[in-house]
Amino acid sequence: MSGPADPLLELREVTISYRLGSNLLRGGSRQRDVVRDVSLAVGRNQIFGLVGESGSGKTTIARAVLGLAAVRRGSVIFDGRELVGRGGVVRNEPRIQMVFQDPNNSLDPSMTVRQILAEPMIISRIVPRSGIEEFSAELLATMDLPPDALGRRPYQLSGGQRQRVGLARALATKPALIVADECTSALDVTVQAHVLNLMMGLKESAGVSFLFISHNLGVIRHVADQVAVMQDGVIVEAAPAAELFSAPRHRYTQELLDSVPSFGQ
Numbered sequence: 001m002s003g004p005a006d007p008l009l010e011l012r013e014v015t016i017s018y019r020l021g022s023n024l025l026r027g028g029s030r031q032r033d034v035v036r037d038v039s040l041a042v043g044r045n046q047i048f049g050l051v052g053e054s055g056s057g058k059t060t061i062a063r064a065v066l067g068l069a070a071v072r073r074g075s076v077i078f079d080g081r082e083l084v085g086r087g088g089v090v091r092n093e094p095r096i097q098m099v100f101q102d103p104n105n106s107l108d109p110s111m112t113v114r115q116i117l118a119e120p121m122i123i124s125r126i127v128p129r130s131g132i133e134e135f136s137a138e139l140l141a142t143m144d145l146p147p148d149a150l151g152r153r154p155y156q157l158s159g160g161q162r163q164r165v166g167l168a169r170a171l172a173t174k175p176a177l178i179v180a181d182e183c184t185s186a187l188d189v190t191v192q193a194h195v196l197n198l199m200m201g202l203k204e205s206a207g208v209s210f211l212f213i214s215h216n217l218g219v220i221r222h223v224a225d226q227v228a229v230m231q232d233g234v235i236v237e238a239a240p241a242a243e244l245f246s247a248p249r250h251r252y253t254q255e256l257l258d259s260v261p262s263f264g265q
Ligand SMILES: Nc1ncnc2c1ncn2[C@@H]1O[C@H](COP(=O)(O)OP(=O)(O)OP(=O)(O)O)[C@@H](O)[C@H]1O
Pocket: 018, 019, 034, 052, 053, 054, 055, 056, 057, 058, 059, 060, 061, 215
């Protein structure tokens, strides 16, 4: 697979397993490889779209990049250094952040937005304490949120605003890579477009790269520079977005395209 010469994130022949419940009578426990031999490379300043049917292994790949799923074979390399390799050694990397599908679960309801944004800055020490308030206000502005949102709690915001707070929090450690797993799937179409455009703006203005996961090809087409299509734990096709959408090679990619109404010509 040809990819960027100096990728920000690289997966090399990664196989990821989940342990199924151990069998007391036979002893030991069984493993199931849910992602097999996956290689991909996310370039600097790039939105890499990962698309595929439910259960194909997209979230599992996101979890492996964050050190939350067991990489059984292969390695995950970030900015030239191995993050996860044989033996499952995971290096903590504050320059990788995650945005989740459901901000209701990922944002602490008892905290104000001010506290939500300050927490990662304090832990990572990337922003000096004296600069936290100013950087928080800057992040809100970047995410098109009103300045008074700092004093509110998540339930006092709309769904789209909450998801933008999730993005602002991800940006609080000045990451190089954001792993976004179905992060706009719960939003209605216009709000979704707003959030997607903000993410594309971040790529331009802050140089942030994204591993952008979605089951929605229309969304992937809107944002991604490079696309990989997954089916049943393997990547069946990977190509620059323009190429993939104009001339899909794999039958499954073609089927996916055909199933999106707006792509019918
Ligand atoms: N903790 C777990 N233990 C065992 N199997 C799991 C676990 N999490 C996921 N799986 C299985 O791994 C496979 C891949 O799941 P994954 O969540 O990565 O799919 P996905 O592509 O993100 O799907 P969706 O689009 O529905 O979010 C599925 O068969 C799933 O049932």
